[in-house]
Ligand SMILES: Nc1ncnc2c1ncn2[C@@H]1O[C@H](COP(=O)(O)OP(=O)(O)OP(=O)(O)O)[C@@H](O)[C@H]1O
């Protein structure tokens with residue numbers, strides 16, 4: 071097994087200002103060998119800037135970039151063992167596919183046969199066999215993407231940097247290329263940073279996500295963690311729909327992980343291992359629509375049920391989407407829909423069950 | 435559609451006429467414009483062509499035979515080509531250095547270098563003859579200072595003056611090319627391990643090559659057509675443009691002048707065709723999707739230093755030229771007798787020439803802008819056959835050497851029905867039609883921005899053509915109108931090569947007066963008049979910019995096009 075302890079790439083307290091504007095405000099993170107990490111966040115949050123700092127194209131105002139144990143912060147791009155694929159692909163339009171891929175190898179003074187062998191390998195890797203002699207304007211957008219990828223990989227970098235590589239492709243091709251990139255990445259096990267502003271793209275391709283907003287890391291975690299255990303309200307709303315209820319900790323039973331919480335809609339109990347939340351704290355209960363369930367009122371189970379009225383019901387085959395009015399709030403519920411399962415209509419009074427494992431957040 | 439049928443017949447004949455005119459006005463205008471272009475552009479050029487084949491005894495090739503027999507003639511062709519080629523090569527290098535530094539160089543250097551590179555635009559090209567004579571002439575300031583025995587009336591002088599004069603053209607085109615390259619491409623090459631030399635050689639220059647070639651060709655055409663610098667500094671070396679003038683003023687030989695003109699046109703036509711057909715659309719569209727804003731990186735000293743030496747040396751000459759012209763207007767003789775005098779500035783002849791030039795330039799600007807706007811509209815919105823030909827004709831004035839059109843005008847308008855020789859109108863018309871291109875192109879690009887649907891919508895609302903033209907199109911095209919006006923005004927103010935054939939004794943224009951005084955070595959008068967021209971062009975630009983700002987149209991982007 072690989073030594074999972076020492077990261078391939080480490081970012082240490084990176085700051086970056088353009089003039090008076092601080093775009094990155096202290097970014098620290100690390101990436102394991104072979105991992106695919108995405109930088110994701112709204113437009114202008116500093117993803118490209120951070121990636122360019124890793125690649126050596128933009129100097130950081132302060133902070134360090136450490137590659138495989140070596141501080142590379144002050145090295146120019148060509149001296150770093152990282153290679154970048156630009157959003158615009160930046161293919162050399164006056165060279166054919168082969169020459170593009172071979173460019174870096176030629177500079178490294180590889181022999182002709184070695185270069186040819188390597189270029190063939192790369193063409194095969196990106197499924198472009200036989201297209202080597204084509205000119206750049208004679209291949210499609212997706213193929214250009216592949217060439218850019220092959221060109222960056224030809225030099226065998228330790229870290230591959232991809233800046234929104236799919237944004238110039240149409241919707242169908244994006245999905246295909248996304249899977250393709252992931253497959254190639256896993257096949258050769260290259261450590262990769264992938265920049266995107268598309269949450270779903272990020273969720274589906276990454277081992278872990280680094281969510282940026284306003285130059286600050288909001289959360290680093292696996293797709294499951296980001297979805298199920300968002301670190302704050304922004305992250306909670308970042309992927310998919312989420313219901314948020316305000317509450318207050320009444321009591322944390324000593325030594326136990328059970329929180330007694332009072333909300334304006336009734337009292338509930340939630341199990342959580344969070345240590346930073348205690349008696350009297352204002353909190354948010356975060357529940358995804360599919361984690362809630364609806365029951366007829368007066369059903370046997372009293373605990374964790376709050377009363378509401380069905381506003382709308384949308385039947386969507388495998389599930390039903392309800393909007394339920396609870397006090398002044400509309401709660402969205404996705405109910406799994408096996409045959410003959412109970413369904414509710416407009417104005418029905420229902421009981422909404424909050425799962426005991428719902429996520430809680432401290433209110434800011 | 436409205437259900438209330440309106441029968442035109444009920445509205446009487448006047449309605450029918452209006453309806454007809456309304457429907458066909460664009461084509462009616464087009465017909466008029468074709469006629470005007472034919473008379474004032476095609477006919478003079480045709481007249482030159484005919485004159486070169488038509489002697490006293492009818493059709494003959496004698497004049498061409500003569501041209502290729504006597505070395506005095508054919509050497510002027512060879513010299514002209516040498517001049518064009520050397521200026522082209524030098525300016526390609528110098529322009530590239532300037533453009534590289536202003537697009538990729540250190541931040542503090544970009545603005546000043548750009549200003550210096552564009553500075554010659556504010557002055558007529560022959561300013562550099564005067565400044566070089568003042569600096570390096572027989573009594574030249576620098577020659578005296580360092581005891582040089584350097585003769586500026588030579589190849590070196592002509593080439594230097596031409597390079598300085600056409601630096602902005604070369605710079606603007608190359609800068610444009612370098613700016614249009616996707617910065618990520620150069621970054622990728624650096625990422626792959628290429629040094630900056632390698633990047634320039636194997637990425638930047640190959641990618642810029644089509645654009646560089648276009649720039650070079652344009653510089654070549656402009657230099658071989660230039661009259662002032664070779665005429666003033668050429669000494670005994672024959673060049674085509676000045677020789678054409680001598681052929682007419684000295685020998686009164688219109689046939690030979692026409693032959694020289696045709697010979698001068700040929701390379702221009704070849705290059706015009708290359709430029710517009712062979713090279714059109716060539717080049718690499720390197721920006722796909724979003725290009726990342728890049729931070730300037732340090733250029734390595736091995737490139738920065740030589741580029742800086744070249745640009746600083748050339749820049750210094752440009753700045754010194756302006757300084758010397760300014761100083762020269764207020765002292766007796768720069769470097770020889772530095773007493774302050776006002777004689778040059780208040781000289782009556784000089785002021786009369788300036789006054790004449792303003793009058794001519796305002797008229798040319800006004801008519802040029804009208805014709806240019808109309809042409810643009812008709813070319814873009816008309817549906818008649820020959821729109822392309824019309825556009826070509828309109829733009830050709832720009833591509834043809836001024837001396838040729840000058841010769842054409844004296845030949846064409848010397849006899850009834852178009853007897854214009856000796857009037858101020860021949861000068862005005864000459865300038866209107868030579869400088870049409872910018873007004874037309876500004877208008878066309880403006881019309882590209884506005885959808886024809888605006889016009890269709892107003893027609894739908896019930897406006898007829900004239901209403902649409904005056905209420906919708908003219909206001910929208912006002913900025914193009916102003917651009918045409920400014921450009922024609924400025925270029926007429928400075929133009930020499932064509933008008934020198936058309937002025938009559940006693941009616942001098944500023945440019946002609948500058949040329950004549952420079953020839954006679956009256957550098958003080960030449961400098962003072964040049965300063966006034968620069969000043970007026972600057973004021974004119976200022977005023978028109980204010981008007982443009984008040985009306986909310988930005989014209990500044992169109993300058994120097
Ligand atoms: N060279 C630069 N000079 C000045 N400001 C810059 C520069 N590059 C980026 N910025 C600013 O830094 C901020 C972050 O930019 P960056 O390109 O990193 O955002 P991003 O997250 O990649 O956005 P997008 O999703 O739109 O690509 C933006 O506000 C941008 O305007």
Ligand SMILES: [Mg+2]
Nearest residue numbers: 117118119234
């Ligand atoms: Mg970006």
